[in-house]
Amino acid sequence: MSAKAKKKVSLRQYTRLHASDDEVDKLLDALPYLSPVASAVLSAAVCEQQLEKILRDRIPRKDDQTWNEITDDNGPLRSFHTKILLAHALGILDHSARDNFHVVRRIRNAFAHSRKPLDFTNELITAELEKVRPPNRGGRQVYYEISGDAEEPKIRYLTLCLALNNLLMSRQADTLNKRIKRLKAKLSQPVNLLRASRRRPRGGPKAN
Numbered sequence: 001m002s003a004k005a006k007k008k009v010s011l012r013q014y015t016r017l018h019a020s021d022d023e024v025d026k027l028l029d030a031l032p033y034l035s036p037v038a039s040a041v042l043s044a045a046v047c048e049q050q051l052e053k054i055l056r057d058r059i060p061r062k063d064d065q066t067w068n069e070i071t072d073d074n075g076p077l078r079s080f081h082t083k084i085l086l087a088h089a090l091g092i093l094d095h096s097a098r099d100n101f102h103v104v105r106r107i108r109n110a111f112a113h114s115r116k117p118l119d120f121t122n123e124l125i126t127a128e129l130e131k132v133r134p135p136n137r138g139g140r141q142v143y144y145e146i147s148g149d150a151e152e153p154k155i156r157y158l159t160l161c162l163a164l165n166n167l168l169m170s171r172q173a174d175t176l177n178k179r180i181k182r183l184k185a186k187l188s189q190p191v192n193l194l195r196a197s198r199r200r201p202r203g204g205p206k207a208n
Helices: 021-033 036-058 064-070 080-089 095-113 123-129 140-146 153-198
Strands: none
Touching: 021 036, 021 153, 036 080, 036 095, 036 153, 080 095, 095 123, 095 153, 123 153, 140 153
């Protein structure tokens, strides 16, 4: 075995690995055709993965060991619920986005843990979808369609997951743009200071 061989991971560790962008794209394309349980669980997993990405980016110490410890079974971010709470506390999610993430979480949990057959047409699932709140700004029409009767419940749920995923990607892009602006400002400071030092002072005492 070569020195560059990949380190073996346990089954538990494998379930925590992030899907690649290509894998996510293939999954999103397949979601409408999967079983209700698979659609509910995997679409929520896409949202949770994106939430983890933006949370990890906000944490100063983000090495693999630290992240694995805080997301482990005994860590503070061991559940989807705690990740949603932290994202709201950090201002990543507003009140409506937080509540909508909880709708996804509760529906995901219902499908993942139910001992009885469950479908999106179940009145408990449709009642949960009615709790979806439109965002404070932007994309309101999408959320009105999710909470309405225009589409079947499965499509409404998948649309909600995609909308939340896109929201997080937009938040991440905004954060990146702000960092680029700060970096440019810092890089321009030495140049500005040099230009200021070369300017002749005005109103100063004349040389004898």
